[in-house]
Amino acid sequence: MTDQAYNFAYLDEQTKRMIRRALLKALAIPGYQVPFASREMPMPYGWGTGGVQVTAACLTPEDRLKVIDQGADDTTNAVSIRRFFQRTAGVETTERTTDATVIQTRHRIPEQPLAEGQILVYQVPIPEPLRFLEPRETETRKMHELEEYGLMHVKLYEDIARHGEIATAYAYPVRVEGRYVMDPSPIPKFDNPKLAGNPAIQLFGAGREARIHAVPPYSDVVSLDFEDHPFAASKADHECDLCGSAGSYLDEVITDDRGTRMFVCSDTDFCASRQAQGHRGRLSPQGATP
Amino acid sequence: MNAILTGGFADPSTQSAHAFRALLEAMARPGRIFTVAGAQPPAPISVAAGVALLTLTDSTTPLHLAGDADCEALRGWIGFHTGAPLVPAEQAQFALGGWEALQPVTRFRTGEPSYPDRSATLIVELDRLEPEGARLTGPGIQTEARLSLPETAAFRANRALFPLGFDCILTCGARLAALPRSTTVEDA
Known part of the structure; x- marks a missing residue:
């Protein structure tokens, strides 16, 4: 049952239009982080406020929503977000991947291959792949502008020098359509190959950091690696x-x-x-x- | 006067949600045609263009009206239903008009190198929108798509600017398709 005190899917229409415009630009520039006016949501930052805003902007009353937290449908974060949209949007929910039209996920891509007509919404803590290498936003923005991604390769090289292999196991950086380096959110690198050529629309929302990025269907998404140390999904x-x-x-x-x-x-x-x-x-x- | 007050969404939250899903799928799958409903803008504007305006524009989005679209009836309709400020092409975040009227399209904002999202979205009214003609490839397209585009040179020049560039929503009657800057366009 919908809580009538709220607009459909909680957010007001002007906010949804703002998010929707950002989503369309994100799809037009695959892997680029579009700034958006992230709202305070009735849950703390770090609990999927970005994903929730993207889901709210995409939902229609006919959707069937699935929410997973590290792959699980029955953990606190998944249950609370699912209840949130049951109450504020009145949408049907499901735990079955094949039945869902919108799937909000925290840090996993479902094992079951997705299909056209499905939307996968990722909750993103830190959208900027270069942030731990360069803390200044002015600098990372310039690095994206100039396609200056050498620092990321240095980081992966240091992994090899120290551990004998690329030790990055999650939030493994990818290059989207040969242009932007993107953080696929902290999914295990096991899931990275599923980002590429996926028939579903993949949307990423970072609430605290106020960024939205996207990977259109059937996109070319390559995990960064070296010829002599190729990427391996482990x-x-x-x-x-x-x-x-x-x-x-x-x-x-x-x-x-x-x-x-x-x-x-x-x-x-x-x-x-x-x-x-x-x-x-x-x-x-x-x-x-x- | 009545034409100005009517023709908006009767149930904005669900109608705009349905319209946006069509726009989202269209932008994600360039060249694919979707049917939308819910808006009745004054002539000569199509239902699909009206739906796109109601779903995406508001008082924060400067809008440029080109050619036939720049008429008294539509200016009033947009003022009442969306409140979008009407501006010259160079300042527009959205633009509406026929392909000829929008020329030269190089006037429109293509974003800044560090903020390529600060670019215009053109809502292009076409007499004909069919899945045939120019060959489209790129993100969102599995192998190739075909779309009846008014020309290809302008879209090729736009693609060459990537990640800068404008994005297009192509409308005809109640149907729409999208052509983001990321799509490679070749002659049929």
Whole structure:
């Protein structure tokens, strides 16, 4: 049920128009961070205020919304944002990736390949990939203007010099359509290949930093690397202990105080679907029926 | 007078949401044609151009009206429904008119090297909008798209400015398509 005290999807129409204009420019300049007049939302910065504003600007009453937090539908951030739009927009919600038309995500891309007609909205803490290398906004803006991305390669090179490999495991920088270097938000680098050639529209909202960027469908998105140290999408070298999947991104869960651990899919919908199809992992309950 | 007061969105929040989704999909998938509804702007402006104005413009977006679009009825309609200030082409964030009337398109803002988003969006009224003719490739297009463009040279020159450039929303009746600066346009 919609809370009638609010406009549809919480934000007022003028704010939505402002965000919508920024979204169209973001799509027209793939990977470029468009400044926008980010509003205070009824949740703290760092809880997805940017993603929530982008979702609010995109939602229609007919949408089915899915919200994930590190792949999971049932964690605090996901549940609270899903409830927020249930109340303020009255939209249907779902946990199934294939049924959703809009998916707001914190730091994962669903395992299930996305399709045309779907929109993936990322929550972004720090949109500027060069920020930890150069703290001044005036300088990073100039570096983007001049395509001066040598510093990022130096950072990756230092990884190799120190660790023998590129140790950056999340928020791994990408180059979009051969022009802008973009931070894909702190998704594991395992998800980076899914950014490229994706049929869905990918929108990124950073509330505190007041930036929106986007990757249009079927875009060319290349993870930065070196010829002799090519990019590799890595994950824990295990199978899921609940569904047996060998190809999905895994969370490591400590299960007692003697170092026993289990590995489970980070994407809860993917794992549950596989279990429903009868797939079993090492720690699945014995004799349990799907 | 009545023509000025009517023809806006009856239910702005949901109608503009539907309209924006069409605009978002159009800008994300250049060359693909979408049908929109909800606005009845005065002649000679199309439904799709009216929808784009109501969805994207307001008192913060300077608008340029070119050619036929610069008429008393439309100026009143825009003033009442959006409040967008009317300005010369060089200052416009949005511009509306036929392709001929918008010439020379090099007048419009293409952004600044450090802020390429500070550029104009042209709402181009066309007599014909069909998925045939000029070949489009680039972000948002899987292999190639075809679109009946009034010309290709201006869009090629615009693409050469990337990441600067203007973006176009092409309208015809109740249908619209988009052509962002990132799209490569070739003759059929």
